[in-house]
Amino acid sequence: MTLLKKLWLAAGIASLALLSQAPAQAASDDWAAIQKAGSIRIGTEGTYAPFSFHQAQDNLLTGFDVEIGRAVAAKLGVKAEFIEGKWDGLIAGLNANRYDVVINQVGISPERQAKYDFSKPYIASAAALIVREDNNAIKGFADLKGQRSANSISSNFAKLAERNGAEVVAVQGFNDAVALLLASRVDATVNDYLSYLDFKKQRPQAKVKVVATDHSAEFGRSGILLRKGQAPLKTAIDKALDALIADGTYKKISERYFGEDLSAKLQ
Structure with missing residues (x-):
C-alpha cells in the first residue's frame, strides 16, 4: 500500500470516528434536547401520596412533587411530561434515557451524588x-x-x-x-x-x-435527580426553583399539601 493510500485510509477512519461521536455528544446535552423538544420528561411513581399519586375522583396525576415538576417546567418554558414507574426502576429509567429527570423524593446522598447530579434541595423532611x-x-x-x-x-x-x-x-x-x-x-x-x-x-x-x-442529610433533603455532567440543565432547574420560592408559587404548593410553607426549611 502506497503512502498516499495509507494517508487516505487514515483520514477516512478518523472521519468515521468523528461522525460516530457526534450524535452521542449532541445527545449528552440534556438541556439543549429539552429545549428542542419543548418538553421535559419527568420520572415519578404516581403511587406515593402526597408527593406523586392519582386523585380518587378523576384519576389525575397530582401531588407535591408533581406540582413542583409542572411549575419548574413552566419556568423553563417547556411542558412537563410525566412518565410513571415503580420506585425500584426509576433511577434505572434515568440511566436508560426514559426521561430527563426524576422528581420523586429522591434523597440527596453521597452515594447517589457519585453517580448522578442533583438540583438544589426542593424539600426537607426526615x-x-x-x-x-x-x-x-x-x-x-x-x-x-x-x-x-x-x-x-x-x-x-x-x-x-x-x-x-x-x-x-x-x-x-x-x-x-x-x-x-x-x-x-x-x-x-x-x-x-x-x-x-x-x-x-x-x-x-x-x-x-x-x-x-x-434528620440526617440523606433523609432530610430531596432534589431533582439528573444524569451526571448536565451542568446547563442543573443551572436552569436551580434558577427555576429559586424563582418559584421568590414569586410565592412554592409557598402555595407547600401549604396545599402540608399546611405550611416548607421553604424556610431549605435555608
Whole structure:
C-alpha cells in the first residue's frame, strides 16, 4: 500500500470516528434536547401520596412533587411530561434515557451524588420510624434488630432499617407499608415523615405512631435527580426553583399539601 493510500485510509477512519461521536455528544446535552423538544420528561411513581399519586375522583396525576415538576417546567418554558414507574426502576429509567429527570423524593446522598447530579434541595423532611400504637417494644431505630420493616427496596429508608438489623419486606410505597403494619404483617416501617403527617391527616383514627426520627442529610433533603455532567440543565432547574420560592408559587404548593410553607426549611 502506497503512502498516499495509507494517508487516505487514515483520514477516512478518523472521519468515521468523528461522525460516530457526534450524535452521542449532541445527545449528552440534556438541556439543549429539552429545549428542542419543548418538553421535559419527568420520572415519578404516581403511587406515593402526597408527593406523586392519582386523585380518587378523576384519576389525575397530582401531588407535591408533581406540582413542583409542572411549575419548574413552566419556568423553563417547556411542558412537563410525566412518565410513571415503580420506585425500584426509576433511577434505572434515568440511566436508560426514559426521561430527563426524576422528581420523586429522591434523597440527596453521597452515594447517589457519585453517580448522578442533583438540583438544589426542593424539600426537607426526615426519616420516621412508624409502629402500631400498641407496640411498646420498639422505641428507637436500634430496636429494629430482628424486626420486620416494610419498605421500598433500595430506598434510603430501607437502608436505614437494614443498618439497624431489620428484615426488609418489599412494598411499592408508603400506603402499602402502612397497610402491612396495620395488618400486623410487619413490625414497623421506616418512611418519610411528611408522608406520615399526610396519612394521619387523611386517617386520624389509624392506630400508628412515630417513635423516632432521623434528620440526617440523606433523609432530610430531596432534589431533582439528573444524569451526571448536565451542568446547563442543573443551572436552569436551580434558577427555576429559586424563582418559584421568590414569586410565592412554592409557598402555595407547600401549604396545599402540608399546611405550611416548607421553604424556610431549605435555608
